[in-house]
Structure formats: structure tokens, C-alpha cells
Amino acid sequence: MRKFKLAVEGSFDYVLFADPDGMILYANPAIERITGFTPREVLGKKAGTKELWGGLMGKPFYERLWKTIKHDKRVFVGEVKNKRKDGTLYDAFHTITPILDEKGNLQFFLEIQRDITHDKEVDRAKTEFVSLASHQLRTPMTAINWYSEMLLSGDVGPLSDEQSRYLKEIYQGSQRMVRLVNDLLNVSRLETGGVLVEPIPAELSPIIIDSIKESKFVETGKEALVRFEKPKEEINLAVDVELLSQVLRNLINNAVRYRFDRSNQQVEISLDKRSVEGVNSLVIKVRDNGIGIPKAEQHRIFEKFFRASNARKTAGDGSGLGLYISKTVVEKWGGKIWFESAEGKGTAFYVTIPLTGMDFQKGEKKLV
Amino acid sequence: MKDSNEKKVILVIEDETPLLEAIRRKLELTGLSVLSASTTEQATTQLQDAPKVDLIWLDHYIFGQEPGLLFVAELKNDPKWKTIPIFVVSNASGPEKKQAYLKLGVDKYYGKVDFRLEQIVNDIQEFLANRGSR
Numbered sequence: 001m002r003k004f005k006l007a008v009e010g011s012f013d014y015v016l017f018a019d020p021d022g023m024i025l026y027a028n029p030a031i032e033r034i035t036g037f038t039p040r041e042v043l044g045k046k047a048g049t050k051e052l053w054g055g056l057m058g059k060p061f062y063e064r065l066w067k068t069i070k071h072d073k074r075v076f077v078g079e080v081k082n083k084r085k086d087g088t089l090y091d092a093f094h095t096i097t098p099i100l101d102e103k104g105n106l107q108f109f110l111e112i113q114r115d116i117t118h119d120k121e122v123d124r125a126k127t128e129f130v131s132l133a134s135h136q137l138r139t140p141m142t143a144i145n146w147y148s149e150m151l152l153s154g155d156v157g158p159l160s161d162e163q164s165r166y167l168k169e170i171y172q173g174s175q176r177m178v179r180l181v182n183d184l185l186n187v188s189r190l191e192t193g194g195v196l197v198e199p200i201p202a203e204l205s206p207i208i209i210d211s212i213k214e215s216k217f218v219e220t221g222k223e224a225l226v227r228f229e230k231p232k233e234e235i236n237l238a239v240d241v242e243l244l245s246q247v248l249r250n251l252i253n254n255a256v257r258y259r260f261d262r263s264n265q266q267v268e269i270s271l272d273k274r275s276v277e278g279v280n281s282l283v284i285k286v287r288d289n290g291i292g293i294p295k296a297e298q299h300r301i302f303e304k305f306f307r308a309s310n311a312r313k314t315a316g317d318g319s320g321l322g323l324y325i326s327k328t329v330v331e332k333w334g335g336k337i338w339f340e341s342a343e344g345k346g347t348a349f350y351v352t353i354p355l356t357g358m359d360f361q362k363g364e365k366k367l368v
Numbered sequence: 369m370k371d372s373n374e375k376k377v378i379l380v381i382e383d384e385t386p387l388l389e390a391i392r393r394k395l396e397l398t399g400l401s402v403l404s405a406s407t408t409e410q411a412t413t414q415l416q417d418a419p420k421v422d423l424i425w426l427d428h429y430i431f432g433q434e435p436g437l438l439f440v441a442e443l444k445n446d447p448k449w450k451t452i453p454i455f456v457v458s459n460a461s462g463p464e465k466k467q468a469y470l471k472l473g474v475d476k477y478y479g480k481v482d483f484r485l486e487q488i489v490n491d492i493q494e495f496l497a498n499r500g501s502r
Binding site: 202 | 384386387391394440459473480481484
């Protein structure tokens with residue numbers, strides 16, 4: 001028992017016990033290093049309130065926290081912004097574990113908190129770097145684009161067939177680089193969490209129809225390839241149009257790109273309202289009869305930079321970032337994304353939006 | 369061939385010489401006349417000296433700084449210049465800058481890497497033609 005005590009007292013992270021109402025019963029010395037309050041000062045006070053280091057996260061956060069640990073009796077894990085005794089802010093990662101007796105009654109809470117302010121700063125610096133690098137890349141990419149474009153359109157005289165074929169490769173390579181840089185920039189924006197989700201009530205059909213038109217791999221005049229089953233009654237929902245369109249374009253592009261041949265290609269988009277994992281949701285389905293995702297690779301499909309083996313063969317120039325970006329975005333707005341797929345038959349992707357609308361997320365940035 | 373006085377004049381503000389060169393050539397090929405500046409100070413001088421400027425082509429980043437927004441705000445506050453249409457052609461990423469510029473009253477905003485030079489130049493031609501026929 002003595003060893004356990006020494007371990008807890010010596011822990012670098014702060015360790016705190018509180019009764020079922022959140023009154024602090026014990027705090028180890030690390031609490032002073034992290035929050036500025038001594039263990040003695042915090043005893044008997046309510047954890048995570050304005051009186052101490054908390055209260056900055058807004059009501060929904062604390063409601064969710066208390067529901068999880070007290071009502072559902074589950075562990076709460078997450079990042080939180082707090083305020084030290086001297087008024088400075090810090091970022092923390094914490095876990096709050098409800099400790100139950102044999103009968104499942106709540107005895108007390110155990111909270112462990114780690115100061116991650118420095119890690120967050122390093123993270124921000126990395127993102128800043130990616131963002132600056134991408135700006136730097138944009139100027140030379142523009143020069144390659146515009147000069148090859150002018151050469152190709154004969155602005156400075158005619159080209160031989162071979163010359164124009166080679167130039168087209170340069171032009172397409174540069175276009176591919178532009179897409180890659182945009183994807184990287186979006187990843188860095190999403191990963192630092194600064195992306196704004198700003199839902200406003202909107203009709204869904206026009207957003208879907210526009211997304212089909214704006215998808216880069218849907219050729220102009222061939223929009224009919226992608227069939228959209230308009231709902232009988234227009235659905236109105238609070239959505240961030242830009243983000244929804246970003247995800248849809250990505251799914252549509254994948255559906256159109258990873259196909260066998262264009263002659264019998266079918267892509268269908270349909271809407272449905274139902275409960276998904278206890279949340280009343282609008283489910284958007286994008287189904288294709290393309291190459292499918294091999295079973296052995298399905299569990300990796302949302303990973304950053306991962307591309308299925310058959311996708312790499314069909315189109316050499318994907319970044320492997322589209323589905324990762326889509327998943328991150330969908331989860332930011334409080335939705336889910338999943339798929340059903342059979343290799344050689346096709347894939348159906350499902351994306352949900354809560355019928356109460358997308359979750360608002362504070363942020364100063366939008367996606368590219 | 370039109371008399372050179374009748375040619376529409378575009379003032380291009382762009383600090384990257386290779387890009388400026390391409391823009392100038394493309395605009396001239398379509399019968400427009402081009403003045404250029406690589407800083408907003410030079411641009412102000414050009415505006416004061418030139419008999420007329422029909423449209424301004426403006427980059428956002430100029431020598432690593434972002435003077436574009438301030439420059440537009442100044443133009444829009446000046447009775448002599450506030451009616452000159454402005455097309456911003458920017459290498460800033462993300463839509464935040466676009467909204468800021470449109471709010472200030474610029475006519476069009478393009479992301480450099482996302483558009484063909486041809487399209488921007490065509491849009492300028494069309495824009496000036498519509499303006500002329502009003």
C-alpha cells in the first residue's frame with residue numbers, strides 16, 4: 001500500500017479523487033505544478049469549476065462530461081482548456097474514471113490530468129510550417145501551370161505532336177501537385193482543430209446537385225452518370241454547405257474514378273432518414289458499381305495516405321488523403337461515415353448528419 | 369486594328385517576374401494594354417500618372433507581405449479610383465481571404481493555382497465588355 005501511495009504522490013501527471021458530486025477528496029503534489037493550486041487549497045472544493053481551474057469549456061462540454069461519468073458510469077477522455085491560479089491558460093489531456101463498488105454503485109471519481117500545452121505549441125508550429133510551405137509552393141506551381149498552358153494553346157507558336165504530348169504531362173503533373181498540396185493543407189488545418197463548422201439551414205438537394213457538377217472527375221456534360229434520387233419532400237437541415245460539399249465531391253470523385261470501364265458505370269446518391277447508433281440521422285448513400293475495396297484492406301481505408309492496391313492500379317495519382325479528410329470532417333460535424341464493399345462489385349459509402357443539424361465547431365479556418 | 373488610345377488598360381500588380389511576364393503576354397495577346405507594378409506604392413504612382421486604368425489585377429502576397437487588403441481599402445475610399453474594377457488573383461490558400469476581399473468590394477477573386485490564365489483573361493474581357501455596354 002505504501003508503494004502505491006508513493007507512486008501516486010510522485011506522479012508527474014496530477015491525480016485527483018473526488019466524491020460522486022465532484023468534491024475533491026485527494027490531490028497529489030503535481031496539481032500545484034499544473035494548476036498553481038496546492039493540494040490543501042483544493043480539498044473540499046468542486047473539481048473543474050471556475051473557482052479552481054475549470055469552467056472554460058462551455059455548458060455542453062460539462063453536461064456531456066457529467067452524463068458520461070455519473071449517469072453512464074463510463075470513462076471520460078479528452079482534451080480540455082483550463083486556467084491556472086495565476087490566470088494563464090493551459091491545455092490538458094485528462095481521463096476521469098468512475099470507480100464503482102461490486103454492486104456497480106458509484107464510489108468516487110479518479111481524474112488524471114496531463115499538461116499538454118507544450119505539445120500543442122509544437123503541433124501548431126508544425127501546421128504553421130505546412131501552411132507556409134504550401135504558400136511557397138503555390139508560386140512555382142502557378143508558373144508551371146500558366147507557362148505550359150500558354151505553350152499548349154499555341155500562344156507562342158505551334159508545337160509538334162510530340163512536344164505537346166510531353167507538355168501535357170508536365171501540365172498534368174503540376175495539376176496533381178496542386179491537388180496534393182491542397183490536401184496536405186487541409187489535413188494540417190483539420191489536425192490542429194482550427195476548422196470552423198458553421199451550420200446554417202439549407203435545402204439538401206441543391207447542395208448534392210452542385211457537388212456532382214463540381215466534382216473534378218465528373219466530366220462536363222456527363223453529370224447524368226451520377227444519378228441522384230431526389231427525395232419526395234425536400235429535406236431542410238442546418239449544415240455547413242462548404243464542408244458537406246467537400247465530403248460529397250470526394251466520395252463522388254472516388255465513385256467515378258475507381259471503375260472498370262465507363263460504358264456501364266453507375267453511381268447513385270440517395271437519402272434516407274433513420275436512427276444510427278441512437279442518433280436520428282439523415283443518411284447520405286453514394287453507391288457505385290466500381291472496382292470495390294479488397295476485404296483484407298478494408299480496415300485501413302480511412303488511414304492517412306493509404307490507398308487500396310486495386311485503386312493504385314486503376315489511378316496512379318491519388319494522394320490517399322481524401323477519405324481521411326472526409327472522415328475527420330464528418331466526425332467534426334457530429335456524423336458518422338462507413339462503407340460496404342465487395343471487390344469487383346462496387347462500394348457504397350454512407351455519411352450521416354444528425355437531424356438536429358451539424359454540430360457547431362469554433363474555429364478560424366476553413367478548408368481549401 | 370484598334371487605335372491604341374481605345375485599348376483597355378489593365379494595371380497588373382504582381383511581384384513575381386515570371387508570372388507578371390506570362391500575365392502581360394496573355395493580356396496583350398487578347399488586345400489589352402498592360403501597365404505593371406511590383407509594389408502597391410508603384411501601383412499608386414501608375415494610377416496617378418496613367419491617363420486611364422480600366423481594371424486592376426492584384427496579387428495578394430507581395431514580397432512576402434500582405435498589403436493587398438489595405439491597398440483595396442484605400443482605393444475604395446478614394447473617389448477618383450473607387451470605381452475601377454479590381455480582380456484579385458491570389459496565391460493565398462483557403463477561402464478566408466476571398467471573403468475579406470469581396471467584403472471590401474473587389475469584383476472577382478481567383479486562387480492562382482486553381483484557374484487557367486485563359487479563363488481569368490476571358491473573364492476580364494467579358495467583364496469589360498459588359499461594363500462598356502451598360
